[in-house]
Amino acid sequence: MIKEIREENVExxxxxxxxxxxxGGLIAAAQLVIExxxxxxxxxxxxxxGFATSFVRGRFEFEGALHELCDYGSSSNKGAIRKLFEExxxxxxxxxxxxxxxxxIINNPNEKLDVIVPFGREEFIDMMxxxxxxxxxxxxxYIRLGEEITEAIAxxxxxxxxxxxxxxxxxxxxxxxxxxxxxxxxxxxxKIPKRAQDILNAYWCYIGIPTSRINFTFYAAxxxxxxxxxxxxxxxxxxxxxxxxxSLIREKGGIVLYxxxxxxxxxxxxxxxxxxxxxxDKIKTNHVISNASPTLVYNNLMFPxxxxxxxxxxxxxxxxxxxxCFVVYLGLNKSAEELGINxxxxxxxxxxxxxxxxxxxxxxxxxKAQATICLNNVLPECSPPGxxxxxxxxxxxxxxWEDVNPEDYFNLKYKIARHLINTFEFAxxxxxxxxxxxxxxxxxxxxxxxxxxFGGSAYGYETDPWDSFMPRLMEMENEKYIKGLQFCGxxxxxxxxxxxxxxxxxxxxxxxxxxxxxxxxxx
Amino acid sequence: xxxxxxxxxxxxxxxxxRDLLAFKNLTSQRxxxxxxxxxxxxxxxxxxxxAQSLHPAIQNLMISEIKEETKSAKTFxxxxxxxxxxxKLAYFRAGQFLSLKVNVGDVPITRPYSISSSPSDALRGFxxxxxxxxxxxxxxxxxxxxxxxxTKIKTSGPNGYFYYDPIRDSKEIVGIAxxxxxxxxxxxxxxxxxGRLSISLTLLYGSSEENDILFYEEFKEYESRxxxxxxxxxxxxxxxxxxxxxxxxxxxxxxxxxxxDFTNSSIFICGPQVMYDFIDKELSKFNLQPNRIRKExxxxxxxxVSLANYxxxxxxxxxxIKVKIGNLTKxxxxxxxxxVLVAMERAKLAPPSICRSGxxxxxRSKLISGEIFVNPKNDGRRAADKHLNYFHPCSSYPLSNLxxxxxxx
Numbered sequence: 001m002i003k004e005i006r007e008e009n010v011e012x013x014x015x016x017x018x019x020x021x022x023x024g025g026l027i028a029a030a031q032l033v034i035e036x037x038x039x040x041x042x043x044x045x046x047x048x049x050g051f052a053t054s055f056v057r058g059r060f061e062f063e064g065a066l067h068e069l070c071d072y073g074s075s076s077n078k079g080a081i082r083k084l085f086e087e088x089x090x091x092x093x094x095x096x097x098x099x100x101x102x103x104x105i106i107n108n109p110n111e112k113l114d115v116i117v118p119f120g121r122e123e124f125i126d127m128m129x130x131x132x133x134x135x136x137x138x139x140x141x142y143i144r145l146g147e148e149i150t151e152a153i154a155x156x157x158x159x160x161x162x163x164x165x166x167x168x169x170x171x172x173x174x175x176x177x178x179x180x181x182x183x184x185x186x187x188x189x190x191k192i193p194k195r196a197q198d199i200l201n202a203y204w205c206y207i208g209i210p211t212s213r214i215n216f217t218f219y220a221a222x223x224x225x226x227x228x229x230x231x232x233x234x235x236x237x238x239x240x241x242x243x244x245x246x247s248l249i250r251e252k253g254g255i256v257l258y259x260x261x262x263x264x265x266x267x268x269x270x271x272x273x274x275x276x277x278x279x280x281d282k283i284k285t286n287h288v289i290s291n292a293s294p295t296l297v298y299n300n301l302m303f304p305x306x307x308x309x310x311x312x313x314x315x316x317x318x319x320x321x322x323x324x325c326f327v328v329y330l331g332l333n334k335s336a337e338e339l340g341i342n343x344x345x346x347x348x349x350x351x352x353x354x355x356x357x358x359x360x361x362x363x364x365x366x367x368k369a370q371a372t373i374c375l376n377n378v379l380p381e382c383s384p385p386g387x388x389x390x391x392x393x394x395x396x397x398x399x400x401w402e403d404v405n406p407e408d409y410f411n412l413k414y415k416i417a418r419h420l421i422n423t424f425e426f427a428x429x430x431x432x433x434x435x436x437x438x439x440x441x442x443x444x445x446x447x448x449x450x451x452x453x454f455g456g457s458a459y460g461y462e463t464d465p466w467d468s469f470m471p472r473l474m475e476m477e478n479e480k481y482i483k484g485l486q487f488c489g490x491x492x493x494x495x496x497x498x499x500x501x502x503x504x505x506x507x508x509x510x511x512x513x514x515x516x517x518x519x520x521x522x523x
Numbered sequence: 524x525x526x527x528x529x530x531x532x533x534x535x536x537x538x539x540x541r542d543l544l545a546f547k548n549l550t551s552q553r554x555x556x557x558x559x560x561x562x563x564x565x566x567x568x569x570x571x572x573x574a575q576s577l578h579p580a581i582q583n584l585m586i587s588e589i590k591e592e593t594k595s596a597k598t599f600x601x602x603x604x605x606x607x608x609x610x611k612l613a614y615f616r617a618g619q620f621l622s623l624k625v626n627v628g629d630v631p632i633t634r635p636y637s638i639s640s641s642p643s644d645a646l647r648g649f650x651x652x653x654x655x656x657x658x659x660x661x662x663x664x665x666x667x668x669x670x671x672x673x674t675k676i677k678t679s680g681p682n683g684y685f686y687y688d689p690i691r692d693s694k695e696i697v698g699i700a701x702x703x704x705x706x707x708x709x710x711x712x713x714x715x716x717x718g719r720l721s722i723s724l725t726l727l728y729g730s731s732e733e734n735d736i737l738f739y740e741e742f743k744e745y746e747s748r749x750x751x752x753x754x755x756x757x758x759x760x761x762x763x764x765x766x767x768x769x770x771x772x773x774x775x776x777x778x779x780x781x782x783x784d785f786t787n788s789s790i791f792i793c794g795p796q797v798m799y800d801f802i803d804k805e806l807s808k809f810n811l812q813p814n815r816i817r818k819e820x821x822x823x824x825x826x827x828v829s830l831a832n833y834x835x836x837x838x839x840x841x842x843x844i845k846v847k848i849g850n851l852t853k854x855x856x857x858x859x860x861x862x863v864l865v866a867m868e869r870a871k872l873a874p875p876s877i878c879r880s881g882x883x884x885x886x887r888s889k890l891i892s893g894e895i896f897v898n899p900k901n902d903g904r905r906a907a908d909k910h911l912n913y914f915h916p917c918s919s920y921p922l923s924n925l926x927x928x929x930x931x932x
Binding site for chain 2: 058250313402418
């Protein structure tokens, strides 16, 4: 038996080892096998997807993480992700359009708000004008600016990260001039009334830092894609497309190793020479694409320690790990209609003060924000007739959960979950608690368990202006500390979100292919 | 369109020049932040540490005590193996199970066993599992012949969803247990006794005869100490019943109605496969909402051939399965009425498995070619996996030669 277990080990050499089968790692591996590169994809869990997964309890299959996929687009006006899936990957997966952006509810009696935020430029402007008379023109400018920013980003992406300065200054001046600033700073410069900003900013919890710190470029780009290209979710949950990507990688000759955690990235003279895994694999390679964060790579994986560049540790320490999630998944034995849950997505906040809410992420006090989705309002057949699926997401910084003991952990989960359910019922005037057939609660520990992400962080590094998309991109070459190493996923230069993580995988694959070609030329 | 935009939209945040300078300064600001940061490695990550301690992949344990419960049942007390890196036992929820990983000779197999001790006991450093010896049971015969005090055992972390959930469940629990299905309820009762589980439990416990009742004395004591929280009714299926205050026969709707306020309760059921079929029929008379009934999974099907839609003429057919596991490809024999998981274990491969009931998905594998029968009651596959030919070997049976790719455990 010992002999056979050894035979299971992988000791050959691979052109590229991809660490982690999250959104970024899957796309990276898929792009590489499509280009005929010999790839081993190592994943510590037994499933593809990382956060992009699903799980079954009783009669229900729950979506693990996705609320909406931005920049997917319709079949006639394809967004970047639809192009990536359909054209570049040849993937055949069904995505369904979401009816409206979300319903925004502010509970604070002094700021009371309950509004449905629609998709579409004109629809959005009309809604804003209705809610905040006089906001029409600045909002129109905000959207135009978002448009310019997304065009600028598309141009920069096409230029493979080397944009022509003249073109940027000529065509995308507003983009350049707003990129150094925060969401609040630019919104004020646009003279958007405060009340209108509150509605405009409601998407902030998906970035996870207060609007006084979120980089405008990052927010406006995501918001623009969201409003104009609308949003989509996969018919068979995130697992639908991540399992399809896994299949594609296998079919094209890639090897996918589950339950296989890379525990060493061997480096010699600043260059990758191989990886080792908890299963005893010793894979020779000069190229690693890591879906695991720079924090995990430099702090835990790189071997020997003396090869870890001090500058890499400084970069790691300068950045802050973003929020983690707390999710209450509910399988209810009444339909959404019967329960009066009429919307797909709800953003429910105690207050519009994003700094106050962000501060609350640092403690285990009752959450002041939740983003809740009812899957059945987009996918009526996602659960049996007469039932529905509701998932309530709240947010915490890793530090809030640092001192929790095992014996208190479960009760703490229930306490927070109860509060979130009560808040949802109060805000939406529904009653759900008597209809819970299945319940599962995910914490930062759950996220850490399944993905190994440092501190349970779900949103990569925080995207203050100095650590947002543009400076990350502009410094990418300077911050390439190890030869043969590329990053993808939410901690990479693309910043976090499903969309960015997916796209980052392709970028990392292309950069690695360039390196492989260079090496081929020089040999 | 672009020209119009240039004309219309001229943003200035702090002034034209200053904005462009600020853009230029983004990189120098970034470099400054990096330059002034520490070059130390990060200290521990307590979120990942707690995740690991709650959900270890492997626990290295050692038998510290063995107690004969009945002629055919023993309780094994398990503590961390002092020679291993397992220092603490994973905390759990009363009702969860451990998957034992045992090499029977050179055949590596797994079996789920409910933890019968309480979560508080885990904090004190031990688990207990109670195992009933099965006639010709491949694993239990091995255990009876080999397990002694000091024997080292590997298990998974705690698993399973058969536990009281204070948000979902009523505080009034009706427990229905058959045979060794009593073990998770023992854990719950002990946790009630510890004051750490605030439910009241009315337990209908079916045994075939008096001598087969597990934990009789302990339960008597629990009941007498907390009569308001714990009530136990023994139901014996043998012809002659001499035990005082017990019911004779099976756990029927009449018996449930006689002892329990089922309308305001959550009903938890754990027992052998045949009991579920019987109880399902009895409970259907009450017309309960599905969120009022919780069932523990019962492990591998004893008799797949008896399922209504199983193609019976296939039952005795033999097949070959080409298994790719890691870098190894091996052709192994299989028989139609045994699961693909068992075929792999017989062939001395060590595939991953935990629940053996189709539920947890830990054995999820790719079906490259061939046909399988999946027990519809134990089909815990994700929707996309059904379309993309992924399957759970523990609840799947070969109907042809197969080619599969299995992850290493």
